[in-house]
Amino acid sequence: MNAVIVAVVVMLVLSLLRVNVVLALVAGAIVGGLTGGLSLVETIDSFTNGLGKGATIALSYALLGGFAVAISKTGIPQLLVSAMLRIVKKDGETDRAGLGKVLIVLLLLTMAIFSQNLIPIHIAFIPLLVPPILHVLNLLKIDRRLIASVLTFGLTAPYILLPYGYGFIFHEILAIQINAAGLSIDMADIPKAMALPVLGLLLGLLVAIFISYRKPREYIDRKTTVTEEIVVIKKRNIYFTIAALVGTLVVQIPSQSMIAGAVTGIGILYITGALKWKEADGLLNEGMRMMAFVGFVMISANGFAAVLQDTGHIVSLVEHSSAMLGDNKGVAALIMLFVGLIVTMGIGSSFATIPIIASIFVPLSMAFGFSTMAIITLVGTAAALGDAGSPASDSTLGPTAGLDVDGQHNHIWDTCVPTFMHYNIPLILFGWITVMLFG
Incomplete structure (x- = not known):
């Protein structure tokens, strides 16, 4: 039995049974390591050594x-919520629910897209914007699975297609790793190769909006620390906040360091007096608690990935799959995409899985006679599968962190299952169609 399949299945089954994702990753790694021939001590050592990569x-x-x-x-969030309530309410009644729902979906979708390409802050905007508008979501009876689907689309589709911000990093890694695997490609060809797979993601988003989650869903309107506190808004602080956001971008973009960007933004807020120095410790602790779950899962996912790589079963999984392919390019492409799905669902990061996928898929695809564009599509699509639907992906963890602050949004059933259904399935389908068209 292949250790990769066993480890991923154990992790996914435990997650679906509502076992904490961190524990599911640890259990999956141990079972996978033992299945792959590692001793318990070797498995634990491998897992521990891999943790540092996620720090x-x-x-x-x-x-x-x-x-x-x-x-x-x-x-700023208070101003946003007030503006939304003015649009949604009239004379104390929610008679413009449709307009409010459209506004919220467009706002969050736009912010998610901008967070990847134009303003590369990734998931940092989610704890800023989502918790304060939960009251509005409850008021409009919006299904939070819809919001999770909207956010995940905006966090994945832009960087897969557009070579800007995080998209540039994704495309650059993709080009470097494919070239290193023995196939020379032009980075400018990547958007052309990924256009149809991203169209599949768009169709999945439209299905989620207009079919799957269009019906109202009731939530208890619970108070949270974000919604309870009334903030005194000062115009000067708004200006300083904008300066902090600009400063974050100015530092983060050239340095490619989210740490440097965040420290710069926080520093500007305190130096300008927009926030008091005595509040620093409490604010940072509150923010770290909010994102702690995401951090622990990402650290654990790196340990999980290290165990799978040390077993050597990722390579054997592809080799055994290729032995069953014969000369049928259509079946070969489909199986490679499914293998990519298994690998990336466990690791949870498209960026981290590109080196693994490229080193195996490129020579295999070249042996089958696939064109350069088809190979780019295969590797790019297989890597992207890790970000939509995986319990260990920041593109699913981010939405959950914002939507579950009142304890009414389950990470697996309300984020991962919906995004897997609406994005991973069409991504495989449209990725396969694209490979067949390129030949």
Whole structure:
């Protein structure tokens, strides 16, 4: 039995049974390591050694969470919620629910898209914007699975298609790793290769909006620390907050460091007096608590990935799959995409899985006679599958962190299952169609 399949199945089954995702990742890694021939001590050592690779990401998210909470204290989210309530309510009645729902969906979708390409703050905007508008979501009876689907689309589709911000990093890694695997490609070809797969994601989003989650869903309107506190809004603080956001971008973009960007933004808020120095410790702790779950899962996912790589069964999984392919390019492409799905669902990061996928898929695809564009599509689509639907992906963890602050949104059933259904399935289908068209 292949250790990769066993580990991923154990992790997914435990997650679906509502076992904490961190525990599910640890259990999956141990079972996978033992299945792959590692001893218990070797498995634990491998898992432990892999944890360090996720430390930078975890610290980045913790600081971004602190930055988001700091910004929330300036009153910007309160202004946003007030504006939404004015649109939704008239004479105390919610008679413009349809307009309010459209506004919220468009706002969150736009912010999610901008967070990848135009304003590369990734998921940091979610704890800033989502918790304060939960009251509005409850008022409009909006299904939070819809919001999770909207956010995940905005966090994935833009960087897969557009070579800007995080998209540039994704495309650059993709080009470098494919070239390193023995196939010379032009980075400018990646958007063309990924256009149809992203169209599949768009269709999945439209299905989620207009079919799957269009019906109202009731939630208890619980008070949270974000909604309870009334913030005194000062115009000067709004200006300083904008300066902090600009400063964050100015530092983060050239340095490619979310840590440096977050520290810069927090520093500007305190130096300008937009926030008081005596509040620093409490604010950072609050933000770190908000993003702690995301950080722990990302750290655990790196340990999980290290165990799978040390078993050597990722390579054997592809080799055994290729032995069953014969000469049928259509079946070969489909099986490679499913193998990519298994690998990336466990690791949860499209960026981290590209080196693994490219080193195996590129020579295999070249042996089957696939064109350059088809190979780019195969590798890019297989890697992207890890971000939509995986319990260990920041693109699913981020929405959950914002939507579950009142304890009414389950990470697996309300975020991962909906995003898997609406994005991973069409991504495989449209990715396969694209490979067949390119030949």
